[in-house]
Amino acid sequence: MYKILLVDDEILEIEALKIMLEKFKDQVTIVGEAKNGREAIELNSKLKPDIIFMDVKMPGIDGIKASKIIKNQNEDIVIIVLTAYDDFDLIHEALTLGVKDYILKPVKCDNLLNALSVQINNLKINNNRIKMKELLLMDKIISQDKNEAEILLNSIIESYIIASNEDIDYFRHKIKLILEKMMKISSKFRFKHNRLLNEEEYLHKLNSLESIQSISAYINSLLVSIFEEILESDTETKKNDIEKLKCSNKIIEPALKYIEENYREQILLEEVASISNISLYYFSKLFKKEMGMNFTTYVTKYKIEKAKKMLKNTDIPIVNIASELGYYECGYFTKVFKKIEGITPTEYRNNN
Structure with missing residues (x-):
């Protein structure tokens, strides 16, 4: 409501x-x-x-x-x-x-109801954007993309700071939901040095914080801790997992085809791993071993190559190109493009 x-x-x-x-x-x-x-x-x-x-x-x-x-x-x-x-x-x-x-x-009743209908639809779109950001954040953690995860988390925090209007209880509740999802995702990894607290301890600490700034810093520190554990985790796998690595070609072929056919959408590691009939953890390992980069980096580069062709060969507005490639915000697309190419989409179009 x-x-x-x-x-x-x-x-x-x-x-x-x-x-x-x-x-x-x-x-x-x-x-x-x-x-x-x-x-x-x-x-x-x-x-x-x-x-x-x-x-x-x-x-x-x-x-x-x-x-x-x-x-x-x-x-x-x-x-x-x-x-x-x-x-x-x-x-x-x-x-x-x-x-x-x-x-x-x-x-007039019609004018009021029409205006209200438009704004409710816009609110729904904005809420869906935040939910998509949260979904992508979890995907970046799974695929071990630290930079993208940090960008997304800070974007989510900014959205909830604005929405909270300085209501710390509202903000704490939203961050609590993110914390629970992050802890659930981190449980998918086999950490060699598991220095993470359990979920109850993190929630207890979260509830003790008395400012929006301290809560923001705390959830950021959790993300850092998760990636530190991922980097130090044991890279050895069990014998049956090694067998899976040996047949990686056949396993990732459907994934590559899926990316090729669905690059216009948000492509999540979880759904592609499901297509390959393998767990998230092992699919991520397999993909990086076979392709020389993690899953999200491959998908991003694939999308950016498509973007470059459109920028070079068409006059489609950049905001439409971003939407065509499944990016929820043009500003985010521009950041990703510049990170890979070193220049903005506009500069790339002008140069070509």
Whole structure:
């Protein structure tokens, strides 16, 4: 359920909005009402809504000033302004602040519901992006890609810092879920020197931390510890595992074909290992032995080669190329491209 805050100095307008929003009662809940900008700012900090319907003209702090303050606190919050004035300068100012949409008053039900539907879809897309980042983080740990894992973890932390709006309990809960997943993934490795604490000890420590900064540092330290253990883990395998290594050609052939046919999607180590009918741990070992690089590096380089061809031979916008290759954000695609090629996609296109 998405939380909504209604802000308008006219009681009848608030009541009308509540009636209209009944049609979305299975997706949203109204958590508060404010009659001016000051109350809106206070309730935003207290209730942490996902969406605010904000009247522009109110006594005291008006909707524009309140929107600016609230967006500074949480840039991801969705604000839809309501205005009785068809004033495009005012609308432009609101949109410049990061307001997502505007509705002219008197508010028509269809206009409100259409605007709300668009913003709910955008929120779902953003939530899915974070979930995909978490999924990719676990994949990078399994495939032992430390640099990519660190980039993804910090990106996830930044997303949750913004979403938390300084609510440490919310932030702690989100990091706790990531910690549990990381511990589960680390259990797939046979560590030679297992210096990692057990999950309960990590959770106990996490619960004792009293700031968002210390929690962020703590989850980063766990990632570092996991990779230290991976690097020092025993590389010897049991006799039956050595037999698997001997027949690596046949095992990874389906994986290479799968990458070739599905490079436009997010390709995860777990699903490819499943296709090869081998455990994650041994597939990762086999792939690196046979191809001379880990799985995620191979997939990334394969995608970047496809990107280079598109950059060189077409005028497709870079954001579309990123999407075509299964990258959830154009900025992330640009970072990956530059890491491999030494220049940005734009520079590569200009040079070629």
